Amino acid sequence: MTQDQAPQAPTPPMGRPQLRQWELTVTAVADAPANMRRVTFTAPDIAEFSYRPGQAIVMMLPTADGEFGRRDYTIRSFDKDKGLLAVDFFMHGDANNLTPGPAFARDAKIGDKINVRGPRGGASFREEADWHLITGDECCLPAIFHILETMPAKAQMHVLIEVDNIDSEIALNDIREGLTATQITWLHRGELKAGPNDFMADAVGRFMLPHGRGHAILIGETSNVRKQRQNLISRGLTREQIASEGYWRPGRIGGHDHVED
Numbered sequence: 001m002t003q004d005q006a007p008q009a010p011t012p013p014m015g016r017p018q019l020r021q022w023e024l025t026v027t028a029v030a031d032a033p034a035n036m037r038r039v040t041f042t043a044p045d046i047a048e049f050s051y052r053p054g055q056a057i058v059m060m061l062p063t064a065d066g067e068f069g070r071r072d073y074t075i076r077s078f079d080k081d082k083g084l085l086a087v088d089f090f091m092h093g094d095a096n097n098l099t100p101g102p103a104f105a106r107d108a109k110i111g112d113k114i115n116v117r118g119p120r121g122g123a124s125f126r127e128e129a130d131w132h133l134i135t136g137d138e139c140c141l142p143a144i145f146h147i148l149e150t151m152p153a154k155a156q157m158h159v160l161i162e163v164d165n166i167d168s169e170i171a172l173n174d175i176r177e178g179l180t181a182t183q184i185t186w187l188h189r190g191e192l193k194a195g196p197n198d199f200m201a202d203a204v205g206r207f208m209l210p211h212g213r214g215h216a217i218l219i220g221e222t223s224n225v226r227k228q229r230q231n232l233i234s235r236g237l238t239r240e241q242i243a244s245e246g247y248w249r250p251g252r253i254g255g256h257d258h259v260e261d
């Protein structure tokens with residue numbers, strides 16, 4: 001065998017750095033607004049954790065067959081002094097037959113341990129932009145709210161959120177007071193099913209682009225995110241001005257979709 005033919009050790013694919021692993025222990029579990037369940041964790045080395053609001057961790061959660069599956073969840077909050085990291089799980093699906101994410105959130109008990117890797121993801125706030133647009137559905141609320149809580153209060157932020165009805169709305173002041181240049185538009189799907197549709201893409205199409213250089217964070221169901229991205233590109237935004245990622249998709253099991261076309 002020549003040197004060219006010698007077997008080589010596998011290397012991580014480009015753009016996929018090895019993420020640090022953390023063993024998290026559950027410290028609290030509670031219901032949270034908008035049909036969420038909040039699980040709070042700690043870890044002995046958690047003071048070394050650093051991330052950008054909007055980023056996520058990849059959690060190894062128990063699955064129905066007794067194995068573990070990867071699920072991406074946003075860091076909803078992180079209190080370095082107290083050593084506490086919270087995650088909000090959207091309780092989607094059939095309550096009698098929950099998928100691993102919501103099932104974990106329903107059943108988690110203080111002291112439970114899980115392994116996660118991270119942080120990862122690029123759906124975070126860009127300080128240098130003149131204006132900001134962020135769009136998403138229910139499972140994006142943790143990312144959206146955490147960005148609203150941590151960005152400069154005077155940022156010109158436009159938020160489009162897709163939910164089923166008014167019960168899922170949260171007042172801006174309950175998220176954070178003093179967001180004078182933030183505008184949240186709640187879009188009610190009503191009878192329309194969550195999933196691939198034109199609902200958010202139409203809302204993005206109606207959004208009047210403000211003056212100056214903007215930055216858009218588009219997250220949610222993958223095909224919906226793609227449509228929104230293409231709309232903004234057709235109206236002159238460059239690819240660098242858009243961070244977009246598919247958070248879920250009918251039939252997909254865990255993971256995330258890069259939306260870069």
Ligand SMILES: Cc1cc2nc3c(=O)[nH]c(=O)nc-3n(C[C@H](O)[C@H](O)[C@H](O)COP(=O)(O)OP(=O)(O)OC[C@H]3O[C@@H](n4cnc5c(N)ncnc54)[C@H](O)[C@@H]3O)c2cc1C
Nearest residue numbers: 072073074090099100101139142248250251252253254256
């Ligand atoms: C970077 C990133 C951050 C995320 N942050 C959060 C977060 O903070 N909170 C949160 O709740 N979710 C978040 N998500 C979405 C979450 O990872 C997915 O919804 C994931 O599929 C949930 O796992 P599961 O075990 O419930 O369902 P899976 O076993 O992965 O999927 C089973 C089926 O359920 C359906 N499904 C999955 N997710 C949804 C959904 N949101 N709405 C409707 N149907 C769905 C699909 O048909 C899917 O095939 C994030 C995703 C990414 C990529």
